Amino acid sequence: MLCGLTAGAQIGRRFPSERKVVKDPVTGTMLTFLTSTPNGDSKIYQTHNQWTSDGQWLIFRSGRVNGEAMAVHEQTGELVQVTEGGYTGMLNIARKxxxxxxxxxxxSLPKGSLQIVEVDLAKLFADSKSGNLKPxxxxxxxxGVTPPGLGAGGDMALDGDETRAYFRIGKEEAARHLAAGTRIxxxxxxxxxxxxxxxIGVMDIRTGEIKHVVAVPFQVGHIQTNPWMAGEIVFCWETGGKSPQRTWIVNADGSGLRPLYPEADYEWVTHxxxxxxxxxxxxxxxxxxxxxxxxxAPDGTAVSGANPGQEAAWGSSGTREKPTGLAIVNIRTREMKIAGQxxxxxxxWHVSGSPDGRFATGDDFARNLYLIDRRSGEMMLLTTGHKPTAADHIHPTFSPDGTKIQIxxxxxxxxxxxxxxxxxxxPAAWLKR
Structure with a gap:
């Protein structure tokens, strides 16, 4: 997503709280809406951190100020603009x-170049609260700035050591690094x-130095990192649906490239x-x-429908003739288990899990949200009624402390x-187990 510049949009600008607590009419779960007006809000993608390191603020994309990102205080509902001058692609919140x-x-940049920008949130929040905002x-x-020929853009991800930022590189640059004879x-x-x-390329965010990480013969999407293991990168082969081999892992020095979960033709792996x-x-x-x-359909494929992936052209993968569900693969042992379905x-469909390994969560096409106890296998419906007509999916992400899920x-x-x-x-009863 590209967000442009907006004249007069000042970083640190504050907006009135919209915080509301609403009872889910089906499950009874108390939902905390941190925004509640139609202003083009959307959360950061589920592969990335959502909360600031102090655990108090969530950062999100919004149309309140055209092209700028916002933060909301979870307890008070305070809203603060946290960028000025626009942004493109993924927002990355440091954990440390x-x-x-x-x-x-x-x-001011040559066409094709991008800046990587750092925002000092602590200073910004303090000055915004005191009313003493500065330029x-x-x-x-x-x-730092990426050179035009790199073709940088897309899914930026902050390394686990928070000294490096990874990003997608363009076709011409990637082709330079592929072995002769590689089938594209x-x-x-x-x-x-x-x-x-x-x-994938990488920038040292302390010095601006740029290095090559890896080139592959397919389209890279959804670059993310392991927050607990510096230099470990997970990404996907992006097709907009079923991929021949969706999930990949590689180290920051380009070594260890391999499929993360080697999938079969009949498996539709995603998210x-x-x-x-x-x-x-x-x-x-x-x-x-x-x-x-x-x-x-008569030819044996799924019937086209309103929901994603129903087109016959995707083939016959994604059925329940074989095991399906929320899967979890161990990076070290390569063992995979299905937590629930x-x-x-x-x-x-879109999945997440608590960092302590206790819970997993996922949504479905109807925008229902489910919670799974990984120890017992029990699954419950947490919340529903989030409207299949919504502009996007609910994209659940667990909080760092494993006590709540943002959607x-x-x-x-x-x-x-x-x-x-x-x-x-x-639920409190699940946390007490």
């Missing part, structure tokens, strides 16, 4: 310091995505997320009809589309 990092297109450069530091992958699936080559020091959760989708059964419907929701929206930032608690 009160810092925010992102990429930016700047008018943006007091809070924002340019860590063509587009895959009806969305005509996934063609290579692509790759991987690092959840603990040694584990990555992902969904093995069970959203399509089994060929030859009621509801399947919905009894019907699309199955679990984005259209439950309060009169137009049934605009979304708000919402926090869902893990």
């Amino acid at each position: 310091t009160m810092k925010l990092y992102f990429m930016r297109n700047a008018a 943006a450069p007091v809070y924002q530091r340019v860590c 992958e063509a587009a895959f699936g009806p969305r005509k995505m996934g063609a290579g080559p692509s790759g 991987e997320a690092v959840i603990t020091r040694d584990e990555v959760a992902f969904a093995i989708m069970g959203h399509r009809k089994i060929p030859g059964t009621a509801g399947a 919905t009894p019907s419907g699309s199955g679990l 984005q929701s259209a439950m309060l929206s009169a137009d049934n589309r605009s979304m708000n930032i919402c926090v869902v608690p893990v």
